[in-house]
Structure formats: C-alpha cells, structure tokens
Amino acid sequence: MKRNKTLRDTSIDDRILRQYLHDKALQPGENPWFTPRLMNKLPPVAPTQPGRWVMTTVTLLAVVVCLVALCYIPSSAVNFSLAELLCVYIAIASVVALVAVQIVRLIKTYF
C-alpha cells in the first residue's frame, strides 16, 4: 500500500540556519604562538646515527661491486679456479644478505 506522506519543506529551515550559523559562527582569534608552542611539545628530533650512514654507504658500494662482478664473471669465468669462483659467490651472497638486512630494517622502521 502506498503511504501518502506529507513531507515538511526543510530547505527553508536549512537556509535560515546556514545563514544564522555562518553569520554568528565563533571565529578563533589570531594565535601566532599556536604552531611554535605545538612544535616545542614534539619529541626532539632523533640524532643522526653515523653507524646507519656507514651501513648504507657500505651496502651501496657492495651492490655496485657486485653488479660489476656479475658483468665480469660470464666473460672470464672460464679462467677462474674453483676457489676464485667460490669467493665470488660468497661475496655475492654477502651482498644479498646485506641488502636484505637493510630492507628488513626499513620495513621495521616505517611500518
């Protein structure tokens, strides 16, 4: 069954209210100290950790060395002894581990 509902026109109320509230809305006064005061409440910026920078630089260098080595091995691997090849693969494995540690660190820091 259809119900014949008489709806009240609220648009007029809305208009009046909006006008009233906009006209009389309380406005906060200027407070130039608001932001500086807040920034002072924040914890001090963590000091830069030299160890971290060293680690990052070492990782980057290792990655570059690793890439150069990877480019060099295929052409000269034939002349390598087993011990030399083993050394190269150990070096690559170390670099991969180093990069993995850095990635895990990043994930732990930001997520």
Add this chain to the structure above:
Amino acid sequence: MRSKAPDSLLISRVMLLDDRKAFAALVERYQGALRRFFLHHTGGDAMLADDLAQETFLKCYYGIRQYKGLAGFSTWLYRIAYNLFLDYARTAKPAAPAEAIPEAAASVSTDERMDIAAALALLSTQERAVVSLFYIEDRTVEDVARILSMPQGTVKSHLARSRCKLADFLKKNGYETK
C-alpha cells in the same frame, strides 16, 4: 609563508622523514578550522579550544603512520578531535563551560546580539558536532558520518532534531532573515 604542497606530500614527508617543517605546514593549514570546531564545543572558551586543538595535533603526529589515506586528512583530523573532545567531556564534565550556557541563553534579549554558543548549548554533544561540521564547516553528510563514526541516517536524524531545536531558539529570540 604558507606551504602550497598537497596534503599527501606533506604527510608522506612527516611519515618517512619525520619532517617537522612539513608537519608545521599541516598545522598551519588546519589549525583555524580545528580551533573553530573546538570553540563551538567548549561554549566559546578560546583557551580550552586551543589546548584541545594542540592535543589533537600531538595525537595526529604520534599516530600519523596509522593514517591510511582512505579518507581525507581533514576528516581523519576531525575524527581525532571529536574523540578527544568526548574523552575530555567524560573526565571534565562538572567543569565544562557548556553547562553554564543555558542560563546565558535565557538572559539573551531580542535586542542583543544572539550568542551562537547559547544556541549550540541547547544541543547534545553529538548534535552539536553534526551541526558545526555540516553547517559551519560545510562538510557533507557522508563526511560527517565518517568523522563521527555513525550511519548517514543517524546524521540526518541528528540534523533534523537540531534544526527543530535551533529553529525554536531563533523564533524565541526574534531572529529575522533578510
């Protein structure tokens, strides 16, 4: 000078680099709206409004990594602000200045400039939040529902109830529209 960088850029700088300048830019951008929001909730107590706004920004700073970007940053900020105000109202109820407002409302004569704080004091905390967000901050019903964690239907019914109460107040105080 105010930063023109988009919110998302400033937020990611705060998240990843703990960039204080970016956070200060966010504070500068939203402090006015947030202080006004609290001003309407505290019956015009500017000091209290500023303290609550500071507390909101502190919470925002510590929890910024929980912001997932599903809603606008301001929506998320208002949500923190509203929850903070509810906590404040729960703990400091006897001293809340809003309690004294109805008396002020009674003393307002038709000739005097009407006090919006008196009008808002007639509403419940939820109604006041809905009215200030919808009418004063010009947020949509959807936004208001998200900020106050309530269904859109509830927001609409709060709006309807508040409209009746405020319309009565305006009539009693002889408010005429041009």
